Amino acid sequence: xxxxxxxxxLRAASQLILREGASRFTLDAVxxxxxxxxxxxxxxxxxxxxxxxxxVQGMVxxxxxxxxxxxxxxxxxxxxxRAYLRASEQDDSGALSAGVAAAVAQNPAQLEPLREAYTxxxxxxxxxxxDRVDATIVxxxxxxxxxxxxxxxxxxxxDLRRAVLDRLAELGGETP
Numbered sequence: 325x326x327x328x329x330x331x332x333x334l335r336a337a338s339q340l341i342l343r344e345g346a347s348r349f350t351l352d353a354v355x356x357x358x359x360x361x362x363x364x365x366x367x368x369x370x371x372x373x374x375x376x377x378x379x380v381q382g383m384v385x386x387x388x389x390x391x392x393x394x395x396x397x398x399x400x401x402x403x404x405x406r407a408y409l410r411a412s413e414q415d416d417s418g419a420l421s422a423g424v425a426a427a428v429a430q431n432p433a434q435l436e437p438l439r440e441a442y443t444x445x446x447x448x449x450x451x452x453x454x455d456r457v458d459a460t461i462v463x464x465x466x467x468x469x470x471x472x473x474x475x476x477x478x479x480x481x482x483d484l485r486r487a488v489l490d491r492l493a494e495l496g497g498e499t500p
Contacts, residue, residue, distance in 0.1 A: 346429030384441045401453030402497025412466040421474040458495045
């Protein structure tokens with residue numbers, strides 16, 4: 325598979341899900357969104373199942389990359405917790421959410437790669453050198469913000485959102 329075509333198809337699927345919702349996610353709709361024939365889409369993704377798997381795996385990989393870029397490993401306790409918070413803040417496009425939305429709507433069993441990633445991330449948080457409860461609160465609150473934005477629940481104002489993230493950073497060991 326050519327990475328550029330595969331990436332184009334995944335971006336089109338993500339955009340479609342984010343704009344129209346997972347209930348309107350069909351292979352025909354993705355092909356139209358990507359401006360390719362359905363056969364062209366099926367060449368790269370033989371089924372809706374394989375397309376959703378790729379979206380979920382892409383989300384995990386993208387978040388792992390954000391974590392790596394944010395993890396400064398400064399030797400201070402809580403460095404991974406702070407990296408998790410920074411990585412979560414960086415996904416303001418919603419693109420990482422599309423795979424989850426599709427998987428939940430179509431077949432929740434396809435979230436297994438995400439479950440495995442969360443197991444790995446949680447283990448790192450719990451051994452990050454700060455109170456494991458504080459590290460877990462940072463993760464759960466950050467994830468709660470992400471889910472609220474994914475579901476388009478009434479948003480926090482920018483000042484309150486920033487204050488919440490700053491407080492989470494303090495829990496993660498960042499000095500004010």
